[in-house]
Amino acid sequence: MTDPLWTLEEIAAATGARMGAGVRAASGASIDTRTLEPGDLYFAIKGDVHDGHDFVPAALEKGAAAAFVSEEKAQVLKGTDRLVIVPDVLEGMRQLGRVARARTGAKIVAITGSVGKTGTKEAMRIALSRQGKTHASVASYNNHWGVPLTLARMPRDTEFGVFEIGMNHAEEILPLTRMVRPHVAVITTVEPVHIEFFRSIWGIADAKGEIFSGLEPGGTAVIGRDSPYFERLRAHALASRAGRVLTFGEAEAADIRAERIIVKPDLSVVEARVFGQPLTYRIGTPGRHIALNSLSVLAAAHAIGADLALTALALSELKPPVGRGERTVLSLKDGEALLIDESYNANPASMRAALANLGAVELSRQGRRIAVLGDMKELGETGPALHEGLAEAIEANRVDHIFAAGPLMENLVRKLPKAKISVHVPTSADLVEAVCAGVRPGDAVMVKGSLSMKMALVVKALKDRYGAGQTGQALKG
Structure with a gap:
């Protein structure tokens, strides 16, 4: 028995909670009744839109071992004996998280960065899971509730353990990294993301540098040497307990x-030097930025004593x-097209x-490269210029x-x-019919925009109309 x-x-x-007589030992933890499994602890977190307390009956009906609820809401839910009653549910989850960190002997890696932290976390998870029992963040669970x-x-x-840590304001990473207490802390990149909330990109670098403050004594800081903010990040590392x-x-x-990076339509090849020793490897997804971030995976693996080969x-x-x-093949009437989500x-x-990856796609003679783009948000007063600046990448690719x-x-x-612009409309919903009608056999279509732009609507519409199959050699010919 497990x-x-x-x-x-x-x-x-x-x-220190008050627990009902029906509370059982738990096999998991959840904040979402849609994905809750029988035996999970359900944490009734109050969010910006929903209050998790409203879903406690559904959680218990699905077989939750217990529901963490606040003292304030407990009276409303007193008809069950499977409540764990605490002053604050989020803090109760943090308390369990701290105990989980204290009781484990795992080697812990924490990853942040303006771009690529989720992909790097996934690469780290895959690499380490081949060498021992590995626990990692799900999806982009990298914020004040996702980390605990x-x-x-x-x-x-x-x-x-592999943890992704995100932020969009200063001092958000500090409490999270101190909870995670990593042995290795990685910063992938520093870019003008969430620049609306900072005076300058130097402020973003300082906010990312907070991750080193949680390092265990003698731990390792991993930093991109090519970054223009390298010395700033290094100063943060040297001010921490990093060894x-x-x-x-x-x-x-x-x-x-990386001595050489070869980006192919469906993979990347890296020829590297690791502390002077040659190492060539393949990555199962294309992208120069992914290849560069894979170097940080090697660095973190080395730091915790994992096998580099x-x-x-x-x-x-x-x-x-x-x-x-994600790449899928769309089945059109007279052929196939590639969708890059x-x-x-x-x-x-x-x-x-993403535009560089679109540019690397090998097209058939009649194929076209199509970019379906939505606004990039949280750029503040720099937003107009940064959108205009994409023109160079569009032409280059x-x-x-x-x-x-x-x-x-x-x-x-x-x-x-003007010849490049098929349509410009207010919302992603307004794009759906134009994109679906405009795609032809042999095309490569890339869809991207900020989350609030809901560009996934276009992706879903393309998949619904034309089906979605495995990527292959459909565009070559």
């Missing part, structure tokens, strides 16, 4: 250095997830990377047609030749 994730004694000791939830879900016998700083990138001085070999299994580069979110750096949505995209539309 040991429970949380015993009644551990829940009581961690939180991931900790609360961590089994006591975990050997490797050493490892660097990655293409610069000669980098500890883990096995780490590099496992990277061939990395596949782009939904909304972050980058709809999860967008910022100037990730938009340029031989994009034939643009379908654009949102007021900020007007700045890009004005910069491009």
Whole structure:
């Protein structure tokens, strides 16, 4: 029989909660009744839109071991004996998370960055899971509730833990990294993401540098050597309890250095030097930025004593997830087209990377490169110029047609030749019919925009109308 994730004694000791007589030992943890499994602890978190307390009956009906509820709401829910009553539900989850971190002997890696942190986390998870029991953040659970939830879900016998930590304001990373207490902390990149909330990009660098403050004594900081903010980030690392700083990138001085990156339509090949020793490996998804971030995975693996050869070999299994580069073949009447789903979110750096990936697609003679783009948000007063600046990447990557949505995209539309603009409309919903009608056999269609632009509507419409199959050689010929 598998040991429970949380015993009644551990829940009581961690939180000091009042527990009903029907509370059972738990096998998991959840904040969402849609994905809750029987035996999970359900945390009734109050969010910006919904109050989790409204879903407690549904959680218990689905078989939750217990529901964490606040003292304030407990009286309303007094008809059940499966309540764990605490002053604050989020703090109760944090308390369990801290105990989970304290009881494990796992080697912990924490990852942040303006771009690529989720993909790097996934690469790290895949690599380490081939070498020991690995626990990692789900999707982009990287905020004030996602990090403690991931900790609360961590089994006591975990050997490797991989945590993604995000932010859009200063001092958001500080409490999260101190909760995670990583042995290795990685910063992938510093870019003008969420710049609306900072005086300058230097402020973003400082906010990312907060991740080093949670390092365990003697831990390792991993920083991109090519970054213009390298010295700033290094200063943050040296001010922490880090025992050493490892660097990655293409610069000669980098500890883990890419000598050559080959981006193919469906994969990338990296020829690297790891502390002077040659290492060539394949990554199962295309993208120069992904290849560069894979160097940080090697650095982190080295720092925690994982096998570098096995780490590099496992990277061939990395596949782009939904909304972050997933590729599917659309079955049109007279042939096939390629859909590249980058709809999860967008910022100037990730938009340029997505356009570069579109540019790398090998087309048949009649094929066209089509970019379906929505506004990039949270850029403040720099927004218009940063949208206009995408014109260079569009031309460099031989994009034939643009379908654009949102007021900020007007700045890009004005910069491009009129022949490239298929349509510019206010919202993604207004794009759906035009894109679906405009795609032809042989085309490669990339969809990207900030999450609030709901560009996934276009992706869903294309898949619904034309089906979605495995990527292959459909565009070559």
